[in-house]
Amino acid sequence: MASADGGPATIETIARRAGVSIASVSRVLNGLGGRPDTVRKVQAAATELGYVPNAMARSLRGGRSGQIAFAMEDIGNPVYVAMVRRIQAVAKEAGYRLLLHSTGADREEELRALRSLADRHTEGLIISPIRITRDHLDELSRAVAPVVVIGSLPEGVRLDNVRVDSRVGAAMAVAHLVGIGRRRIGFLNGPLDTVPGQARYKGYLDGLATAGLGGEELVESGQFQTDSGAEAAKRLLARVPDLDGLFCANDLIAVGALRALREAGRRVPDDVAVVGMDDTELARVTWPTLTSVGLGSARRGELAAELLVDRLGEGRDREPRWVSVTPELVARESTRS
């Protein structure tokens, strides 16, 4: 629908003002470029006529921006790298660009990522918070665009959700250490007030109980980070000199623990066998290579992206889906008998 000069700017009025073809204007305004002088003329005409850029106009009409976002805790943790790669692949296949937020597990950053859906710049969000507070649930309940949560949600939350039972995975790690004859099995955890910290702690206790090794908890907690893992390992070694097995709540902690064990002159796996969690690329890089319980991070990313893409398309009105992946222990040199 062409409009006369004086009405709202359209590609027709801009083409007339710039003295170029309508096709050229369309290409420039849709970000497809053009000859430099054409681009300059179109941009000048669009500015003079007060044209609202296209992506903005689309989002004001509640239409498609063609973008989705993923908010993760820590860009430095390879578990999120694995997720991002698969999310990006699914998004690309479905014609979406992916934007990333690295929140540093900061509650305000996570809440802001949820609230920013209101500006319609992204059509949907995948979020993986390690703490799920009352505020998170409030924001999730009033999100104005589809959200998929990677992580364990409380019962009754009506959102698409991808989860993994890391409690079961932690018990598998302990069972593996018991299976190779270890009896003094320590645990280096992340913060206990996080969802994964809680689940992995309970799984460690489950594993000890199953093996009849309950009673003494050889646990140190810190952050889900390498340096913190090294510090925690030092504290545990000082306290438990006859430690012979060690389960670490993620691979970063395990990398720190391997360093601390080496510095303390303990051989891995001969003196202390070590198991990590998340089965990230790091597990193949360390020496010895690291046995680790995979939590299907790539698969979780893929499932979350598929749920979101479906929700943005044909599945707009379907019931929320909760899907789970299964932990899997990958044995490497750090537990070789």
Added chain:
Amino acid sequence: MASADGGPATIETIARRAGVSIASVSRVLNGLGGRPDTVRKVQAAATELGYVPNAMARSLRGGRSGQIAFAMEDIGNPVYVAMVRRIQAVAKEAGYRLLLHSTGADREEELRALRSLADRHTEGLIISPIRITRDHLDELSRAVAPVVVIGSLPEGVRLDNVRVDSRVGAAMAVAHLVGIGRRRIGFLNGPLDTVPGQARYKGYLDGLATAGLGGEELVESGQFQTDSGAEAAKRLLARVPDLDGLFCANDLIAVGALRALREAGRRVPDDVAVVGMDDTELARVTWPTLTSVGLGSARRGELAAELLVDRLGEGRDREPRWVSVTPELVARESTRS
């Protein structure tokens, strides 16, 4: 300025319609939350009155969105993690949120990140392309918001730029290997058609020439990735059985090379001394730990963010600045005599 019902929606008209205070409306519309029923009433009234959300309104006025973006090649390369951490710190300090694009070094993705500045959702962009094509320069020249480039730009490009001379860094790596008595020094490179691939190759040749070792180039090229590095190392070992030193064009390649050397039964550093580049966190994680030439990735991220923040504020009209950081070799176990 209050407006009568029927005019454009304002927080006053919304407050009246929702039956709540103006302060409550302001809080909800600015994403600061409120009591669930208040939020619901405000959102319903805003929708009925056709209120344009605030962030959108701000960006339509050409005002502040409070967001900047960083487009990097590969979220899986810790060199970008180091950059992101510092960019995020500077951005936060200055009151900006940071959005991330992982482009996979895909030219179209990078160009799209530049073009998307037109939608005013982000106020500025830091971009670190490993190839700078004619199209990149065209898009950079017509970017509608400030852009800072991390990487080597051709002379004459009028943009804020942060760079490091990795050619000098590569020559330092070779000089270090020569200094510990190595004479058969190989080089595992990334793609030669990239800016870093070119610079590091030239630096390798410089290093050999300086040591009087020119003549034979013991070079294999692949991607800037771990698996590709392992493959390249295998090819080089098969071709050069008496290899005693190895410079790798980044730490990921070096990690792959360490794996290949171990599988081939070569001791590091006794048989083959290895130097990586970028001095990422991986260099402290491998065994033996990896000597690596640091290219100031954290510092480059910090400088780029400072330039962008300045350009968005007081420095809006200043001349473009080009700043450089200096390479620095960090010696670790992989080259210990």
